[in-house]
Amino acid sequence: MTISVIGTGYLGAVHAACMAHLGHRVIAVDSDEAKIEALAAGKPAIFEPGLDELLAEVLPTGRLTFTTDYAQVAEAQVHFVCVGTPQLAGENAADTTYVFSAGRSLAPYLDEGSLVVGKSTVPVGTAAALKRTLQDGAPAGVEVRLAWNPEFLREGFAIEDTVTPDRFVYGVEGSHADDDVALLDQVYERPLSTGTPRLVMDYPTAELVKVAANAFLATKISFINAMSEVCEAAGGDVVRLAEAIGHDDRIGSRFLGAGVGFGGGCLPKDIRAFMARAGELGADQALTFLREVDSINLRRRARMIDLAREECGGTLAGRAVAVLGAAFKPNSDDIRDSPALDVAEMARAAGAEVRVHDPKALPVARKHRADLTYADTVEEAVAGAHVVLHLTEWQDYRDLDPARLTPLVRKPVVIDGRNKLDPARWRAAGWTYRALGRPHA
Ligand SMILES: NC(=O)c1ccc[n+]([C@@H]2O[C@H](COP(=O)([O-])OP(=O)(O)OC[C@H]3O[C@@H](n4cnc5c(N)ncnc54)[C@H](O)[C@@H]3O)[C@@H](O)[C@H]2O)c1
Numbered sequence: 116m117t118i119s120v121i122g123t124g125y126l127g128a129v130h131a132a133c134m135a136h137l138g139h140r141v142i143a144v145d146s147d148e149a150k151i152e153a154l155a156a157g158k159p160a161i162f163e164p165g166l167d168e169l170l171a172e173v174l175p176t177g178r179l180t181f182t183t184d185y186a187q188v189a190e191a192q193v194h195f196v197c198v199g200t201p202q203l204a205g206e207n208a209a210d211t212t213y214v215f216s217a218g219r220s221l222a223p224y225l226d227e228g229s230l231v232v233g234k235s236t237v238p239v240g241t242a243a244a245l246k247r248t249l250q251d252g253a254p255a256g257v258e259v260r261l262a263w264n265p266e267f268l269r270e271g272f273a274i275e276d277t278v279t280p281d282r283f284v285y286g287v288e289g290s291h292a293d294d295d296v297a298l299l300d301q302v303y304e305r306p307l308s309t310g311t312p313r314l315v316m317d318y319p320t321a322e323l324v325k326v327a328a329n330a331f332l333a334t335k336i337s338f339i340n341a342m343s344e345v346c347e348a349a350g351g352d353v354v355r356l357a358e359a360i361g362h363d364d365r366i367g368s369r370f371l372g373a374g375v376g377f378g379g380g381c382l383p384k385d386i387r388a389f390m391a392r393a394g395e396l397g398a399d400q401a402l403t404f405l406r407e408v409d410s411i412n413l414r415r416r417a418r419m420i421d422l423a424r425e426e427c428g429g430t431l432a433g434r435a436v437a438v439l440g441a442a443f444k445p446n447s448d449d450i451r452d453s454p455a456l457d458v459a460e461m462a463r464a465a466g467a468e469v470r471v472h473d474p475k476a477l478p479v480a481r482k483h484r485a486d487l488t489y490a491d492t493v494e495e496a497v498a499g500a501h502v503v504l505h506l507t508e509w510q511d512y513r514d515l516d517p518a519r520l521t522p523l524v525r526k527p528v529v530i531d532g533r534n535k536l537d538p539a540r541w542r543a544a545g546w547t548y549r550a551l552g553r554p555h556a
Pocket residue numbers: 121122123124125126127144145146147150197198199200213214216217220234235236237266267268269270380381
């Protein structure tokens with residue numbers, strides 16, 4: 116089948132490459148010329164494990180092409196909308212303007228057989244509004260068909276999650292609903308053949324499934340971080356607590372990683388947009404708990420600074436602080452709402468000289484956060500440091516030999532903001548090891 120993918124960021128670039136890998140002919144469109152040129156050359160501007168290799172596999176087949184010219188999507192039957200829905204500046208709500216501008220650009224190229232499929236994460240009600248926009252711009256006589264098929268991929272595992280997702284969700288409505296389901300089934304024939312669950316529902320439910328899933332994940336992380344605060348007050352150990360409650364199948368051990376909390380281009384902005392939309396719908400009371408989820412999350416970042424200050428004799432002014440991590444999570448170079456960079460910024464604002472290292476995110480951080488100072492190696496970052504903050508749990512940092520770093524720092528103090536370093540190992544090498552939610556030995 117010939118499909119188009121509109122928007123080639125963290126979601127769209129992977130979706131386009133994976134659809135070509137599944138055997139489809141894919142026309143990928145983005146308004147950002149530099150992004151399109153880089154992808155067409157097989158050199159994506161983002162780091163996502165396996166993406167370079169996947170592009171190297173599919174580009175030579177000719178099944179995947181990149182363009183900024185919407186006219187080229189005319190030959191596609193299914194059009195996936197994957198454009199961004201960032202948080203509006205100064206507000207909680209999502210900015211959906213990219214979704215509607217993509218819709219207006221796409222509409223003239225639709226015909227009777229085509230299906231538009233929304234994948235972006237949107238406030239409930241957007242699908243119905245987008246359908247009206249598409250209908251307004253479609254050629255005369257064409258009845259627009261739209262399905263909502265939210266995406267659940269995790270960065271760092273984006274290819275695996277696209278090709279073998281936990282489930283498919285199809286939101287369909289209107290007289291063509293059955294045909295739309297059948298068409299999506301054809302697109303996803305291979306993953307469906309392995310028994311992947313596929314759930315069919317109306318537009319609002321499909322839109323809500325996505326934000327509900329992210330709200331649940333964010334709540335689970337903030338729950339364990341709330342326990343972390345109580346452990347700090349009571350002298351408990353949140354890592355042992357999480358391990359113990361996680362053995363209960365009803366709770367489960369995943370997403371109980373206590374630390375500096377969630378960031379990225381999804382969970383923070385999605386819970387805020389969900390609250391804003393619920394408010395517009397008169398259901399704001401239902402989601403007031405998400406305000407707490409957000410606050411608990413942000414408090415953990417401030418707590419890192421408190422611990423750093425404690426270890427630096429009560430002030431960060433003039434202290435050298437090494438920050439290990441810039442990406443919001445390991446195996447990604449995404450720095451959107453990164454807890455690591457937020458903490459780095461707070462330390463700098465408190466007067467510290469901060470040097471940030473990351474195995475993969477330095478190019479993007481240097482470009483978008485030029486206000487911070489970066490180090491190309493861990494050694495350079497920690498040289499002369501009064502305190503080392505571990506903020507993104509890259510395997511490289513877990514594998515560090517602390518004894519090798521000891522002679523480089525001014526004071527061997529590490530604060531583990533992810534609870535992923537081995538305390539015994541660091542302490543054995545003469546380091547003071549502190550962590551969020553764990554007793555200070
Ligand atoms: N990143 C993820 O892991 C992930 C996972 C699931 C869902 N989502 C959702 O998917 C959407 C995209 O997220 P992302 O992380 O890929 O964002 P992104 O910012 O990386 O990419 C968005 C892309 O859309 C392009 N774009 C904007 N307007 C356009 C237009 N009118 N025509 C063509 N291209 C246009 C931008 O140039 C950009 O390349 C968001 O709604 C997000 O919440 C993201």
